[in-house]
Amino acid sequence: MEVLARAALRDPQRLLPGSFWAAVGAWLEKPHVANKRLSGARLTESPRGSRPGGMEAAWEALGSSELRHLLGLEGPGHQAPLEVALRTLLPKSSPPAPAHEMVLKDIVNGTVTFLPLEETQEGKYKVKICNVYQIQLLCxxxxEWSISILLSSPENYISDGILYPKTTWLGSELLSKLAKWSTEIMKREFKSTLSLISVARYSKIYQDLKEKYKKIVKVWPEVTNPEKFVYEDVAIATYLLILWEDERAERGLLKKQSFVDLGCGNGLLVHILSNEGHPGKGIDVRRRKIWDMYGSQTCLEENAVSPNNLYPEVDWLIGNHSDELTPWIPVIAARSSYSCRYFLLPCCFFDFHGKYNRRQSKKTQYREYIDYITEVGHVCGFNVEEDCLRIPSTKRVCLIGKSRTYLMTQEALLDEQRARYITGRQSFNKTASEKRDGLHQIDGFLIATDTTALIGDEEVPQKTDVENVLMSGFLPRGKEQMRNCTSLPQDFVNKVVLRVVQLLLSGSKESPPENTTKWNRGESLTLGEIAEHLDKKTLKTLKNEYGGLQTLLKNNHQVFEVLNGKVQIRDWREWKPPRKNKWHEQAQKRFPSGSFKTRLCWFHMHHPQGCPLVSEFCHYAHGTAELKAPLAVPKTNNVQQSSVASLTCCAQMG
Known part of the structure; x- marks a missing residue:
């Protein structure tokens, strides 16, 4: 073996060699942390000295003196049995197909060897000698220590840039990562990513769903970043589909699980899960534009959610960034039915009756809040599992309540325990100085003592009015009113737009309208100057909207350019596409050529000189004859057959 690269390490804290093997473990189990072209790995470890199944040919090759000499496995000090594992590398996209390699750990000599395997025509595996590499630790x-990367044959090494990275990457990127990890005190605050499901299945299903729903990015009508939200919901859907498939196998279920997404937001998660055959619906206080694009097979309901809303016929409740509903979802699931389960992805820090107040500062606020929501699940009688999702977010810890800690016959007792706990939390949050007044501990949980009474010499729980406790102090969001000028009457908006254009044109020193040699875009006025010319009734209406006049003018992007508090008529001849960067690429995906000419050109209809662009170069329609239908979210093949069933489900669950 030839040394490709070496890194020197200082170990004043005496972490080595233990931290070296922790670093090797990270590279073995989570290679995607270093190699971004991988989605993960599947590791199958064998008992020390035994061979992995199906690897007979490769194992026999290990017995050859030639290979053992190449790997440095002969001679004094190499008599101890090796730890053997089979690793399958999973690429982010296909091709290539997943690759197998045998991993040999020599703990005594501080060496781990990676033997890539290639399949023969007979379906057996043999060692790909040219790509064998080692990681070695020496004191x-x-x-003072050193970590080295060694290759069996640097000149014959074959790289595909994905499963087999270039030798320069191995000697620089991988080596530097291993050196860094080996000298760090690794504190794991959260569980490993995707620890409860198969990474291999996740990788395949995620790629399939990403391909299936990627067109939604192009027609995303919301102001939020489409790539982040679409692919995040695809990732969450992938996780749930695998979780539920595993549950059906464990419980012997034939029907796909039903669900309700509480606080569903854009509804995309509901859309994907419904399309994949799971009956369900989403509920949110505010309707989103994209809801209309999903079609009738996706059940979405605009409504407020209360803690007293129960869903006895539903298998799973979902809380995906559900804000103030987050602590209530385990409660609602527990009270809906004994068989109801929940999936939570907490984000903002809410308690039952307001913002969450920290109890101690030794943990991060996020870790403390996750622990608190876990505690809520335990109080409600759930065995709570924790996992980390693979999503583009810093808040990616999910909590899952699949099974109960009590018998069904104890439901009434548990219901009272939940009510006492919620009452205790309300008392806890009243004031910081009195936050523990009237509270005592039961099994580590804060419970209000005013729910107990003395009978003889014994203190026993009083009967608690659970319904009143759940609603006491909780103010569910009402149907949210849009205050960004989008809900204003269109006649009102049109009048304001025309009035502002007239103001900008009337004070212009440019060519008059009859002189068509120069297109008149008028003068530039401040928002204050424009407001002085609007009547009181108009100003009062705008005052009720967030951003007022400025928001209305910015909403009419086609007509106005608002910059640094000044307003001017937009001249589309001056428009230039942004420089090519990530955001430009997203804009191109979001607004494909098929999305042009879906709205009438305001200038063609209202400006005294018409549009400054000829129809061929204008993104807007010059007359109704040019109008195109807006793009819709494409329906997948399997959606068509489930439309009627989904609609029936909506009626039953509503």
């Missing part, structure tokens, strides 16, 4: 002197 050079006290507190």
């Amino acid at each position: 050079t002197q006290d507190k």
